[in-house]
Amino acid sequence: MKKLRAFFCAVVILGLLQALLVPKYTGNVREGNLIREYYDNAGGNDVIFIGDCEVYENFSPITLWQEYGIPSYIRGSPQQTVWQSYYLLEETLRYETPKVVVFNVFALKYDTVESTGDQSRREAYNRITLDGMRWSGSKWGAIQASLTQEERQWGGALTYVFPILRYHDRWSELTWKDVRYLFKRETVSDCGYLMQTGVEPMTDPFPSPPLTKRTLGDNSWRYLDKMVQLCRDKGVQLVLVKSPGLYPAWWPEWDQQVADYARERELLYINMIPAQEEIGIDWSTDTYDAGLHLNVSGAEKAASWFGRILRDQCGLPDRRSDPQVCARWEEKTARYEARKGLLLEQGDS
Amino acid sequence: MDTLLKILWELHPDINFTEDTRLLEEGGLDSFDIVTLVSEIEDAFGAVIRAQDLIPENFQTPKTLLALIRRLRED
Amino acid sequence: MILQSPWFILFAAGLLVVYYLVPGKHQWKVLLAGSVCAYFQVEGARVGFLLTTFLTTLVCGRKIEQARERGERAGGWLAACLGLNLALLLGCKGSLLLPLGISYYTLQALGYVIDVYRGTEKAEKDPGKLALFLCYFPQLIQGPVSRASQLRAPLTEPHAYDGKQVSFGLQRMLWGYFKKLVIADRVAPAVEILTRDQAGGGSFALLAVLYALRIYGDFTGGIDIVLGLSQAFGIGLPENFRQPFFSGSVAEYWRRWHMSLGAWMREYVFFPVSVSKPVRRLGKAARRRLGAFGKRLPVYIATILTWLATGLWHGLTLNFLLWGMLNCLLILIGEELAPLFRGLKGKRWYTGCSILGTWLIMDLIRVCDLFPDPRDYFRGLKSLLTGPWGQIPDLGLSSLDWGILALGCVVMTGVSLVQSRWGSVRELLWKRETLRFWILFALLLAVLLLGCYGVGYEASNFIYNQF
Numbered sequence: 046m047k048k049l050r051a052f053f054c055a056v057v058i059l060g061l062l063q064a065l066l067v068p069k070y071t072g073n074v075r076e077g078n079l080i081r082e083y084y085d086n087a088g089g090n091d092v093i094f095i096g097d098c099e100v101y102e103n104f105s106p107i108t109l110w111q112e113y114g115i116p117s118y119i120r121g122s123p124q125q126t127v128w129q130s131y132y133l134l135e136e137t138l139r140y141e142t143p144k145v146v147v148f149n150v151f152a153l154k155y156d157t158v159e160s161t162g163d164q165s166r167r168e169a170y171n172r173i174t175l176d177g178m179r180w181s182g183s184k185w186g187a188i189q190a191s192l193t194q195e196e197r198q199w200g201g202a203l204t205y206v207f208p209i210l211r212y213h214d215r216w217s218e219l220t221w222k223d224v225r226y227l228f229k230r231e232t233v234s235d236c237g238y239l240m241q242t243g244v245e246p247m248t249d250p251f252p253s254p255p256l257t258k259r260t261l262g263d264n265s266w267r268y269l270d271k272m273v274q275l276c277r278d279k280g281v282q283l284v285l286v287k288s289p290g291l292y293p294a295w296w297p298e299w300d301q302q303v304a305d306y307a308r309e310r311e312l313l314y315i316n317m318i319p320a321q322e323e324i325g326i327d328w329s330t331d332t333y334d335a336g337l338h339l340n341v342s343g344a345e346k347a348a349s350w351f352g353r354i355l356r357d358q359c360g361l362p363d364r365r366s367d368p369q370v371c372a373r374w375e376e377k378t379a380r381y382e383a384r385k386g387l388l389l390e391q392g393d394s
Numbered sequence: 395m396d397t398l399l400k401i402l403w404e405l406h407p408d409i410n411f412t413e414d415t416r417l418l419e420e421g422g423l424d425s426f427d428i429v430t431l432v433s434e435i436e437d438a439f440g441a442v443i444r445a446q447d448l449i450p451e452n453f454q455t456p457k458t459l460l461a462l463i464r465r466l467r468e469d
Numbered sequence: 470m471i472l473q474s475p476w477f478i479l480f481a482a483g484l485l486v487v488y489y490l491v492p493g494k495h496q497w498k499v500l501l502a503g504s505v506c507a508y509f510q511v512e513g514a515r516v517g518f519l520l521t522t523f524l525t526t527l528v529c530g531r532k533i534e535q536a537r538e539r540g541e542r543a544g545g546w547l548a549a550c551l552g553l554n555l556a557l558l559l560g561c562k563g564s565l566l567l568p569l570g571i572s573y574y575t576l577q578a579l580g581y582v583i584d585v586y587r588g589t590e591k592a593e594k595d596p597g598k599l600a601l602f603l604c605y606f607p608q609l610i611q612g613p614v615s616r617a618s619q620l621r622a623p624l625t626e627p628h629a630y631d632g633k634q635v636s637f638g639l640q641r642m643l644w645g646y647f648k649k650l651v652i653a654d655r656v657a658p659a660v661e662i663l664t665r666d667q668a669g670g671g672s673f674a675l676l677a678v679l680y681a682l683r684i685y686g687d688f689t690g691g692i693d694i695v696l697g698l699s700q701a702f703g704i705g706l707p708e709n710f711r712q713p714f715f716s717g718s719v720a721e722y723w724r725r726w727h728m729s730l731g732a733w734m735r736e737y738v739f740f741p742v743s744v745s746k747p748v749r750r751l752g753k754a755a756r757r758r759l760g761a762f763g764k765r766l767p768v769y770i771a772t773i774l775t776w777l778a779t780g781l782w783h784g785l786t787l788n789f790l791l792w793g794m795l796n797c798l799l800i801l802i803g804e805e806l807a808p809l810f811r812g813l814k815g816k817r818w819y820t821g822c823s824i825l826g827t828w829l830i831m832d833l834i835r836v837c838d839l840f841p842d843p844r845d846y847f848r849g850l851k852s853l854l855t856g857p858w859g860q861i862p863d864l865g866l867s868s869l870d871w872g873i874l875a876l877g878c879v880v881m882t883g884v885s886l887v888q889s890r891w892g893s894v895r896e897l898l899w900k901r902e903t904l905r906f907w908i909l910f911a912l913l914l915a916v917l918l919l920g921c922y923g924v925g926y927e928a929s930n931f932i933y934n935q936f
Contacts, residue, residue: 425735425739425740429768432744433764436749443744445736445740
């Protein structure tokens, strides 16, 4: 009995330590909370966006609701790769069956874990996307597909089961926030949309590095195939989109390949780059980081433009007549407006 | 036995060897001493000690060492 | 395969469970299967090196025994086996990519064949058992070098589950991880910086001390893990260290540090050379001409050859040769001077001074490992007299790191003191269950939180894997 009690104490202490040591993503890297916030909002969404920063910063679901009555959620995370998108889609479809899934095709340019560039950054992005997922076969699959060489060597999936193995040395950088958010995190997003209110105009266009890989890789296509199949099986319409943005480049060669792919499989593919003028994006006011991503004013414009396509081409209904849905979304809208006010105020001061 | 004890005493004058002195522990014999001992024994007894005879069991006490010497001389 | 990878721990844990589930007479097969898998996982196609040693040892061992039984000479088989395997070892030492464990299993194989030749060991009839003797996975990584007489029986005998032994084994592993991950790997980057620095003087002195700390934590810690795991399997491997830093002379240090290698060298190089016919004859001739000094000639020749072999075993580079010769020189000087100090033995201040002196000397010799060009090493030694003293580069260690290191040193020294005074710490704590539990839990937390491991840390391999 005594032994058992001591053992139990030890396990509790270890558990608390782990909770204390994992990063809370409250500072500059709020993205770390995006994936985990979905579970409180699962269900009742007609549209699910899947993809990288080009979805969670470039589309505002609140605008989609306000203008078209379309309830949606963004399952985005930074530098989300196509294999991560696939497993996130698989997981999401277990929670709900939306009418439309929108996948941002930019990530297709990364064919393998190694091809994503700096591997220690990759590892950080892996943690941001994967640590937030609840445990399921999808999470396990996503982990196995995502591990970098160094992660594999150091215990791989084990460090996701016991994150303390990864964050054991964070004790030197603990702050009071780690105690405050020990059990409950602050909500950072609005339906998966991470609001940015700053403005940093694009002055000179970034020089894009030359195109080295003309064709998108086999692995990317394989995972896209799996996503197509998954949506077919569940009767969900898959829409491919290339979010607005000038940099990094989305090459015409790649665009052509995706367009061909979509035509063969009778998918809707929308490249928003040529439509930027029509959307009304002004690169001197609608970006917060000199042209890489949109800020809130840009994201609202993009959502407003894209909502019409969802309504007209995908035939999504207006839910604003349903009082129950309305009540839920009014609440979300209020939070969104409050956040926008607060952030703009902070930005001004 | 007396000859053997004399050889040992010459190696380590500070120790009072008897036939039951534990050579490696009390006598402080190290591998250098053992090699010197081997050549002294060869001179004094005409017994050629081989490498495989150099095991702790044979060097426990002067008694066991003497037994080894006798055995080698019989061969 | 690295000892601190979670996979190694998981693998060992799984093997341990299976080991105690199967009937005793099959336990050794579990170890063999595990060892072969581990070896394959690391070496893949290069399994040929181990296979060659295994096959030659198997065949030559049997042939030698058959020849002995018929009263024939077996020297040819012995020479062939020794020649081939030594050539293989030296060949690999010349290249940079050493096959896992080759330095350790080659010595074990050679020892076994020599023992069979001498008739002190029976030749192994079961190829599986011989294979396990060579490739038993915990000691592939960094030794110890076991003798056939020490290891063959324990490896293949059945071992009933003994809770105390398993617990002791796991405790020892934890202690090993502490020394390795918290201490050695924390100093490792600083050692690298200081090695590159070459400012001399204070920087060199600090390097000598930190490198001693690093190699002590790394090597004794690694051996604790290996011996602890083996103890959990019920297999007692020979000890490799006996508080080496408490030695009062270089010769004593080498009887307490890397003891299994020392024992091997004594058994198969030092003794055979010193009692071999030519050396004996030379000794006699020298005595007639030179008197008392000539008497010692065989010992000198054997010592020099032994340290030549030890140096070469560590690496086929000039600095390891130099390192071996320095050790040899100091041992011989110590031996010559010993009679002068005999009267002081037992005096406290003398013991203290000799321990401190030996520790400093060993630190300074050890650093030789780090300088492939001996000229850099000598320049460093010289700078100890000239300075500069203030030019210490930024070592990347925070004051917290220094605190942890200092505390770790205190704990390690304390444990060593207790061990040399009162024996096994684990035995002392065994009866006091609650205290033991929380001490071990604290140790676990220390390893888990303070250990330098995982993603983001350079995979610092155990230093002694490379030998």
